Amino acid sequence: MPFSVLFKKFKSILERNNAILELMGDMGDKLGGEYIYDRQYLFETCERLGDQVFKLISDLSLLCQRKNVALFTAFERIQFRIREEMAGRRTLSRPDHILPLAELTHDLADEGGNKMAGLGDIRNILGFDVPEGFVITAGAYFEVIGQAGLRRDAAQSAVFPGEAEADLAVMSARLQEAILRVPIPKRLARAIEKAARETAGKDGLLAVRSSAWGEDGESSFAGMYESVLGVPPGEILDAYRRVLSSLFAEQALRHRAHHGPSGEEPAMAVGVMRMVDARTSGGLYTYAPLRDQDRAMVVSAAWGLGKPIVEGTAETDTYLLDREPPYELLSSDIAAKTTRMALVPSGGTDIREVPDAEQAVPCLTPDQIAVLARTAMALERFFKRPLDVEWAFTGDDALVVLQARPLAIQPREPSRRPDAAQAARDAPVLLSGQGVAAMGGVASGPVHLVKQREDLSDFPYGAILVAMHSSPRYARVMPRCRGIITDIGSATGHMATIARELRVPTLVGVGNATRTLTEGREITLDADHGVIYDGMVEALCRFELVRKDVFEESWEYRTLKRVLKHITPLTLLDPKADSFSPEFCTTFHDIARYVHQRAVNKLISLSETHPELKGNASRRLVTRLPLGLAVIDVDGGISPDASAEAAEEDLLCHPLKALLEGLNASGMWETRPVAVGMGSFLSSLTRTLSAEQAHPRRMGRNLAVISKEYLNLHLRLGYHFTVVDAFVGGPVNDNVIYFRFMGGVTDLARRSRRAGLVATILEHFDFMVELKGDMVTGRLKQHPTQAMLDAMFMLGGLIGYTRQLDAMLDSDGAGKRHVETFLHRIAHAGRNKK
């Protein structure tokens, strides 16, 4: 086949690869707060993406004249999973229907039920203590009642509006009785018992709790289903049956008949947790449903276990706290607590006397109250709703969150809407109409300006973080901060992703926030509208809190997140590894990466061996630095007079010239020995680099495909693998730089540190950055040509500077120092300053 045809295929692969990355980025954008999209968008984008990936594989087949069956199979496998997700079917990866709490988040709400999924979020996303445990999934429920032949009856129980009350009682009795005697399929029973034993440990008892579909949602009320406490692991199956049967209690049937969404099949996941031997426990409403205390949270507490408190049968201490930090105690009412509920070691609970001396003592200390308040407000911000939190303090004073459910309150419903708009209209505006919502929502608090070198360990609790650049290092203070505002940053950056995970309202790219907002100033951030108000706009915060639908919990949002798991993660990292093969492609990104790599290899070998080209197509570029770079010119990228050994002066390709200039002129190419004692593993590196004169094939295949405006560069320096794909110099809208950096010879910690450093630097220069393990991708688009060439210059410096750097990154502090050194050097070597 003529080379021109093959090269066209190669170019088409590059273009498609970029289009795929674009689409993936576009889908990622939709997780931010800015866009309105619907089902249709999800279906259409998934189809388009699938289509592109399929054609990409077809292009490779043509280029390599192979059938690529394995690659098509991988594609089919991933495509199938995506379609299953879109259809709402979870491909069940756990035939035993047991899901450890450690693996549960909202994404698995269908399997684990709302209540347990919420607890999973509290543990796995927010990082608070919850009891150890697992969920027997809704899938298990279907298996159990399916095998017992009850599925139709059970489903039927949800669709009988208008039926006589007496019939309800009969139906309830029949179903409950059947379920209390239902045989549990052997494999499932064994799995439950095993997990129960492991969870209980030696002498431990279990709490077995309902987590039904729709429970704790808008149309349910608390306490409708059963919880069984103090269960010895040997009795787990009976407790499981009891909780399952409560799905069909008469009052539950009646409630669903009156409130339930018509026709939705009921299902019951069941949470099994190790009982917390509580010294004190209780409940907390983050928003007191009291007429004149609209801004208070209320805590009820008693000695021992919390069940009597929840049921309202115990004497409790009551504390009212301000909802704003430092959560001042507004009032406390200490009751005479004569009894407490305690665990019986052999199983179950009993009620005991409280010694006289302890009866009138407050059962919470000021410190405990403070911890509770902070935790509860963090939960409320995450769930974006007023909450009813069940909690316990253990004997060693650790707070354990037992449950958090939405509190069905509507503070002054009829008047709240005009309130919010009116308040927004009356409040002085500090900034508006700038920036992109990386995460929607409203937050208020004092401004804390974060400076570049600042040590974040003193970040004030409850403040709003305001910084020049977005940075992944803010992740560690996100649980403490209420909102984030940056002058520069993107909705697809690493920081934005974490902010979304933790649901911190975040506005990036505001431009002049650090100049406008002063330290300590109280502000309210409305990320959805891109407005920053002076002072605390209470009505706006309340409006946000009592809205019915939380976007992050919508089907569209959750489905997009699920689908993206099969699309964007890159697991195929090392092209030298055996696992770099179609069989190991688990996402569309993997496929794209694999195809790209294969195509580049193919092009290099073609350029070396193709009869049409032999001799002149691929030139060796002679540079001052040992890059071992072969150049293929597609269109006007090199002077027609250049020989097979082209000099830098022969280059006409703008982006490559700027990049090489950065490599040469900035003095970033570190030539000193890296560190004493590092020599052994660096020798391999040195060997590669000294092989400057070697044939490209042994050089690690460094290749640049160029035209006047275009550069596609694959640079492997030792174990550091860089890809640059850039179009610079056409219309501004076509200007784009894609940069990818990965690898390293040291351990993952150092490599990740270097990746973090590269990410920080790229974000500093306005790149949209993604960070996965030791791989960084950065994209810069649609800036004026001059700015794009400056960015290429910077990238040249960055490639040189970071080349051997991972070996030196023995601490996070070292990473920070190197960012500063680099920024300092590149600023002084700047293209314009020369």
Added chain:
Amino acid sequence: MNHHIPDAAPPTGGSPAGRRTSILILDDEPIVCKRLKPFFQKAGYEVEAFGRPAEALDRVRERRFDVVITDLKMPGMDGLAFLGQVKTQHPDTNVIVITGFATLETARESFRNGVFDFVAKPFKLPAILDAVKRIEKERGLVP
């Protein structure tokens, strides 16, 4: 990446006299109503949202809205037919069409039917707010 709303102002739905600009939203995809309604409410608008064309039509027969935001493709009734009805009832109501099936032809057809603006889904929240603000400005609803 920065993105600016032209003459951005704090949320200010409605006239200084106190009457708030009224908006009807019609989209059969619940997520669109669920997100647009609080968004506009928070910005000071009076908002009603409907998932079914028939219900929205009943409401339009009962009262006039300043702005109607409607999807184009819905089961039961085409968005174009709905907007025809709206225009018949209240010729001075401004209509913004939002659609996931944006073609040149549908856009043309919409404009022929007196549509004020045409926004392709997915869209950014500030974009639709901007469209409504332009209507307000043009009609002197805001100073």
